[in-house]
Amino acid sequence: MNLKQLADHLKLSPTTVSRALNGYPEVSEKTRNRVLAAAEANHYHPSHHATRLAKGKAHVIAHVVPLSVHTMINPHFSDFIAGAGLTYAKAGYDMILRVVMESEEEAVYRSFAKDGRVDGVIVHGPRVGDTRIALLQDLGLPFVVHGRTMADDADYSWLDVNNFRAFERATNFLLDLGHQKIALVNGFEDMVFAARRRDGYLKALKDAGIPIDPEIMFSSEMVEPQGYQALKKVLKQAKAPTAILLSSILPALGAVRAIHEAGLVPGKDVSLVVFDDQLSFLQNSGDIPMFTSLRSSIHDAGTRVAEMLLSKINQPDSGFCHELWEAEFVLGSSTARPPQA
Amino acid sequence: MNLKQLADHLKLSPTTVSRALNGYPEVSEKTRNRVLAAAEANHYHPSHHATRLAKGKAHVIAHVVPLSVHTMINPHFSDFIAGAGLTYAKAGYDMILRVVMESEEEAVYRSFAKDGRVDGVIVHGPRVGDTRIALLQDLGLPFVVHGRTMADDADYSWLDVNNFRAFERATNFLLDLGHQKIALVNGFEDMVFAARRRDGYLKALKDAGIPIDPEIMFSSEMVEPQGYQALKKVLKQAKAPTAILLSSILPALGAVRAIHEAGLVPGKDVSLVVFDDQLSFLQNSGDIPMFTSLRSSIHDAGTRVAEMLLSKINQPDSGFCHELWEAEFVLGSSTARPPQA
């Protein structure tokens, strides 16, 4: 059943039926009710593509996820997408998830910009020297970035966590406790967020006059085995670190496993500070949380980024929007003074 | 630049240009090359909605995820979606992720069925007494179920893991080792997969003549704290279980944490068998994996379910397709004979 058939059935013109359905004021209450009832009774749903073609708006947001070396569809991503997805749904937007090989990514953006199937996109996980932002600016496709580049971040909209400050702060906290040897278990440092975290860590060490030791700095995918393997290595070093800074709860769990296997106690023999994205399935909460952490909800970030994009789409001339969130410091039971101090 | 403009530019009719672009055989090679070159040069991309309207096919698959009591967007889901998404992309399909409140779920399916915006849907996590399957059959919208109902599973397509057998087998393995008291840390048992797992566990206990103890059976969301809390409870019981059967690696990590805190050693004082979805960020691998497990890749399931749906859409009369995957038993280092045996 399409609009014309419904109109014929009601002995009205398609125009009037369309107006009644879309809430135009000029149609009489009587007619509107007749139309609404008939639409309901006949399970009428307007054709999506016809509507979009006529209106010129897609009501769709795309998230393009490059399925590259380090898989982007990970638990961090799923919590982010849950927040964003709910926001879209509430606003009547659909969310397209487009998994692409890295080589096709540019072509996908180009077609999105031209074929009108989406109104905007979210850019995930900007890398150092990322070319996507310039491309999207060039294409004129509305976008918001979760994260930002290393510089030149004024001429596009983004939401980011102050990763530099969070890790500088975490390092200082450990230094204040008396730790002199602090390891870093970081994500891939070609990702901007990870690079900034490293820089915050290095800055704090430098300010404290502590030499950098590449042997206790790790950078790879933030998964459980990462933390396990890093601690296996580090714990057998002659002068092992007494504290570890980790980029996610996932490697932190692996770290705890390795520490236990070595017959040591986390939060006593080895201190751990973790960046906590508040992943819904790994709640680090309770009165005294398991981990001392810097906390910022990636779910909330997804919600907010989605809101930013929607308002950008509905008010194209509203200028750029920047939000830098400070992570919250939370004292847990994974930190103490170093053993010998 | 649209088709007409491109045609004018080339001094050809839109028809010919369309044919050249879509690979119809009747257009001359010379013309085709001219058209292709001009399209490239002018960054021409056909309007998505116009194409879909004219063709009557959406080239879109939807995954409807009810954001209900137990959040469906979890790490299991994200690995599933990664597999499915890549399959769609390869086949030139888009994937819509629609997050819905449970109350609107039916309305969403109804509109999808009528408005032509999607060609088919994937049904996630069927519950006991799930009404979605009957609804979709009624609506005539192509679908494939990941999982299946408790009965009547002949008249729709599904892919499932043999959860009953996996848990029966795991229980028998522990019984054979000499364990008499085996706890179960399960997902929500209103989900069919969890109900089947429980039934497999109960069957094995019954066959061995071991009484059921509700005090050591847990059913809730499969997250890290679930395993932690369950083991906290269980370990302080007078006659504590010597083995635990867990529905996911996530609670297993929590279980390990609780065991360590109690000063015990997993795989020695307490044995653990885990259902391992092979979550990409928690690899339970290596020569001797951390956990003894029943293994079945949820990523591969996503891939296969997507393939099934696509072939169903392209051959609507091909009948129903059923795949029951057996989980692979993998011996790890988390199991041993019970301490006193």
Added chain:
DNA sequence: TTGTATGCGTTATCAT
């Protein structure tokens, strides 16, 4: 308040 005519950008049908 309702209807007519036209456009949205393609593909499909039928000529030539």
Added chain:
DNA sequence: ATGATAACGCATACAA
């Protein structure tokens, strides 16, 4: 091998 014309199903400017 190419073109004119009619769908596809809706929205909207303009008329009545």
